[in-house]
Amino acid sequence: MISAYTGTAVQAAEKPLLEAGVDLMARAAYGLANAVLWRLRTSGRVYGSSVALLIGPGNNGADALYAGELLSRRGVRTTAVLGSERVHGPAFAAFQAAGGTVVRLAERGVRDSASLVAQADLVVDGLLGTGARGGLRDAVADLVAALCEIGGLQVIACDLPSGVNADTGEVSGVVLSAIETVTFGGIKAGLLLPPGEGFAGDISYVDLDLSLPAAALERLDQDDLLRHWPRPGRSDHKYSRGVLGVVAGSTAYPGAAQLALHGALAAGTAMIRYLGPATLRAGGLPPEVVPGASTVAANRVQAWLVGPGVSDDAEQERRCLDAINSGLPVLADAGALPLLPERVGPQVVITPHAGELAALLSRRGHPTVRADVERSALEHARLAAQLTGATVLLKGATIVVVSPQGEVHSQSEGTPWLATAGSGDVLAGILGALLAAGVAPPLAAAMAASVHGRAGVLASGGGPMTASGIAEAVPQVLRELFEGID
Numbered sequence: 001m002i003s004a005y006t007g008t009a010v011q012a013a014e015k016p017l018l019e020a021g022v023d024l025m026a027r028a029a030y031g032l033a034n035a036v037l038w039r040l041r042t043s044g045r046v047y048g049s050s051v052a053l054l055i056g057p058g059n060n061g062a063d064a065l066y067a068g069e070l071l072s073r074r075g076v077r078t079t080a081v082l083g084s085e086r087v088h089g090p091a092f093a094a095f096q097a098a099g100g101t102v103v104r105l106a107e108r109g110v111r112d113s114a115s116l117v118a119q120a121d122l123v124v125d126g127l128l129g130t131g132a133r134g135g136l137r138d139a140v141a142d143l144v145a146a147l148c149e150i151g152g153l154q155v156i157a158c159d160l161p162s163g164v165n166a167d168t169g170e171v172s173g174v175v176l177s178a179i180e181t182v183t184f185g186g187i188k189a190g191l192l193l194p195p196g197e198g199f200a201g202d203i204s205y206v207d208l209d210l211s212l213p214a215a216a217l218e219r220l221d222q223d224d225l226l227r228h229w230p231r232p233g234r235s236d237h238k239y240s241r242g243v244l245g246v247v248a249g250s251t252a253y254p255g256a257a258q259l260a261l262h263g264a265l266a267a268g269t270a271m272i273r274y275l276g277p278a279t280l281r282a283g284g285l286p287p288e289v290v291p292g293a294s295t296v297a298a299n300r301v302q303a304w305l306v307g308p309g310v311s312d313d314a315e316q317e318r319r320c321l322d323a324i325n326s327g328l329p330v331l332a333d334a335g336a337l338p339l340l341p342e343r344v345g346p347q348v349v350i351t352p353h354a355g356e357l358a359a360l361l362s363r364r365g366h367p368t369v370r371a372d373v374e375r376s377a378l379e380h381a382r383l384a385a386q387l388t389g390a391t392v393l394l395k396g397a398t399i400v401v402v403s404p405q406g407e408v409h410s411q412s413e414g415t416p417w418l419a420t421a422g423s424g425d426v427l428a429g430i431l432g433a434l435l436a437a438g439v440a441p442p443l444a445a446a447m448a449a450s451v452h453g454r455a456g457v458l459a460s461g462g463g464p465m466t467a468s469g470i471a472e473a474v475p476q477v478l479r480e481l482f483e484g485i486d
């Protein structure tokens with residue numbers, strides 16, 4: 001499990017150590033300098049290479065300056081570009097004493113400073129850290145915009161990419177994309193949330209031996225999947241493993257039902273009862289799927305998956321609503337989202353993409369467009385969980401899961417090739433399988449996101465794939481997970 005924390009929590013945890021005189025900044029700077037040295041070494045040479053340091057007014061800039069001092073002493077040509085008048089005095093003095101060059105943005109101007117920075121082998125982003133309020137502003141924002149336009153820079157972010165909110169991953173204004181972020185004392189939640197994660201690159205962690213509070217966000221790893229993924233025991237039979245009821249598809253969208261069923265079967269559901277249009281039931285179903293009784297109430301299941309491909313079909317919509325109101329664990333996706341009652345219980349999971357989440361919030365008196373959700377995903381997912389009472393899984397390159405109790409998970413094992421029609425239906429199937437097997441909704445949502453992403457990577461192999469291909473890869477992902485255990 002990877003745990004991540006708010007910037008405030010990390011700063012609070014630093015306080016007692018700082019009061020005891022521990023030089024945390026020196027440890028942070030040492031970790032940052034080592035990351036830079038490693039990059040320089042792997043790309044050729046350390047001695048005689050050049051590093052540009054973008055320096056802000058606070059301790060983040062100080063970390064970068066102290067790292068610059070260490071780099072200068074190793075023979076790296078360092079140039080600090082001071083973004084503001086204010087700079088950490090002792091760090092600045094140490095940097096200069098080690099022979100670093102200083103450039104003031106206000107004197108040199110944006111264009112000149114940008115071309116200077118672009119010539120460096122590596123750039124360290126030390127403009128803003130956990131003390132940031134809002135995004136980059138004024139000339140510093142212009143400098144970063146100019147650097148983004150030049151492109152191709154090798155940037156290492158100090159603690160977090162400047163302009164990314166440490167707590168939420170929200171991005172306001174321009175941000176330099178890093179190849180690596182060296183973060184101190186605790187991984188900041190914003191590094192594992194969209195859109196911030198997209199700017200962070202690889203995350204390296206410098207331990208400062210802090211006593212941290214409960215995590216603000218958790219990310220499951222392979223061990224968590226292995227521990228929690230349901231596997232049949234000797235005494236199991238197909239009913240005891242959990243039966244999934246599926247309400248999916250319509251005459252207009254038969255494929256979504258197929259993909260959701262395929263996803264659920266691939267993820268290990270032993271028994272599925274399917275409710276849908278006669279045309280679909282008549283021949284198009286996978287042979288393993290059992291046609292269910294026509295009403296929700298007449299089917300004995302342990303969980304429901306409702307909504308993929310449900311469109312303009314009153315009978316299917318009635319079934320979706322009945323399943324949502326059944327009190328059983330239920331995953332409501334796609335066509336079921338507009339049917340969601342005002343409040344539901346915590347046994348309900350919804351799986352919108354950004355556009356669907358914006359529509360849901362707008363229907364509930366919070367006018368929202370897709371771009372709002374994309375800019376601050378956590379905030380909007382949280383609002384939806386509070387308003388509906390459901391666990392919310394917000395889809396995208398980084399998937400965010402928020403429970404109505406406020407627990408947050410995020411997963412990002414996937415690949416952009418997953419952005420293909422029907423991919424979400426397969427995810428719904430995987431999640432439905434876990435709910436039917438009795439896994440608690442927030443955990444099930446995070447596990448499904450993880451396995452869906454892994455299956456996408458396996459199916460893609462670096463190239464295009466179909467949604468069916470994702471489902472076909474799921475058993476292999478699980479086999480590899482279970483390898484070596486009884």
Ligand SMILES: NC(=O)C1=CN([C@@H]2O[C@H](COP(=O)(O)OP(=O)(O)OC[C@H]3O[C@@H](n4cnc5c(N)ncnc54)[C@H](O)[C@@H]3O)[C@@H](O)[C@H]2O)[C@@H](O)CC1
Pocket residue numbers: 011014018024025028056057058059060061063127128129130131132133134135136137158159160184185
């Ligand atoms: N607390 C500690 O002793 C440690 C902190 N560390 C570093 O310290 C950083 C936090 O330091 P600070 O609290 O000084 O925070 P920052 O370095 O983020 O700087 C905050 C300062 O920048 C200004 N500012 C805030 N938002 C701005 C904006 N949008 N545009 C322009 N200026 C803005 C404010 O005047 C504020 O004083 C961490 O990210 C980490 O890099 C590390 O050295 C480890 C130890």
Ligand SMILES: Nc1ncnc2c1ncn2[C@@H]1O[C@H](COP(=O)(O)OP(=O)(O)O)[C@@H](O)[C@H]1O
Pocket residue numbers: 353394395396397398399414415416417418419420421422423424425426427452
């Ligand atoms: N850029 C991306 N990188 C990784 N995964 C993505 C990306 N875009 C979308 N996905 C994933 O692909 C799936 C798309 O689901 P959805 O939007 O519902 O599509 P559909 O309705 O066509 O099935 C989700 O699991 C989402 O998280």
Ligand SMILES: [K+]
Pocket residue numbers: 060125126127128129157158159160161162
């Ligand atoms: K930074």
